Amino acid sequence: MPENNPLPPPASPAPATAAQLAELRLNPGRPLLVVDADEVLFYFMRGFERHLQDQGLYFNWQSFALHGNVRRRADDAVLPQTELGPLLDGFFATATDLLEPVDGAADALAALAPLADIVVLSNLPLHAREARATALHRHGMPYPIIANTGPKGPAMAALLHHGPKRAAFIDDIPHNHASVAKLAPAVHRVHFIADHRLAALLPPSEHCQHRGESWAAMAQHLARELGS
Structure with missing residues (x-):
């Protein structure tokens, strides 16, 4: 990941x-x-992209990093670092056994x-x-x-x-x-x-x-x- x-x-x-x-x-x-x-x-990324879509987000594919590449679809804004931790926790809680x-x-x-x-x-x-x-x-x-x-x-x-x-x-x-x-x-x-x-x-x-x-x-x- x-x-x-x-x-x-x-x-x-x-x-x-x-x-x-x-x-x-x-x-x-x-x-x-x-x-x-x-x-x-x-x-990981196949499942994570589906999770991002459900949250109104997308991955920008500009670098091998989460921060800076997770963006909001509504305004293209970068998701703040403080929100990445909860986002990942939610992903692992709901999608770990579905990958x-x-x-x-x-x-x-x-x-x-x-x-x-x-x-x-x-x-x-x-x-x-x-x-x-x-x-x-x-x-x-x-x-x-x-x-x-x-x-x-x-x-x-x-x-x-x-x-x-x-x-x-x-x-x-x-x-x-x-x-x-x-x-x-x-x-x-x-x-x-x-x-x-x-x-x-x-x-x-x-x-x-x-x-x-x-x-x-x-x-x-x-x-x-x-x-x-």
Whole structure:
């Protein structure tokens, strides 16, 4: 999903994130694949555009950012930053379990599951975690879901405490790759943006080792990285 003025990365996961991480049961010594959800497993922007239309708004597609691109249809005015948070909360509350799965995601993860533990690390309100879990199961991706807030480096570093043999991370947002590169530099980082309109607005993150173009191609790449 597009960026929304990220804050500086904290040193450790937020308390709610840490509590969810503590409940995970992973296999020490087994590879680990950590996957974002919005614009990686689900088409966020397709659903978000429908939500904006219902609110009398539209997305301007001028940059990979929410602030400045969400505008009112009536007068073309930019939606103030103070209104973006409530808008996103409303979207996640009503549409999380309605988003379309990204082409090939379920099949690719199913092919990778024998090679690695898989965890979905998604920035969404905690109240939407159950709806996201429901959507994951409905679309053939029954993997544990962590509802995170803020940059993802702290959560990724905490996941490494489980002792995976090697680890990979997939996300669409550059500052999440920067955060993981800083706090968990040994993790193999893959930058992937499912919506081609968004992908065209953003070059590969300087903090990733690979830019994914499709799940079919990423599955082959990750099988080499995690199975080597």
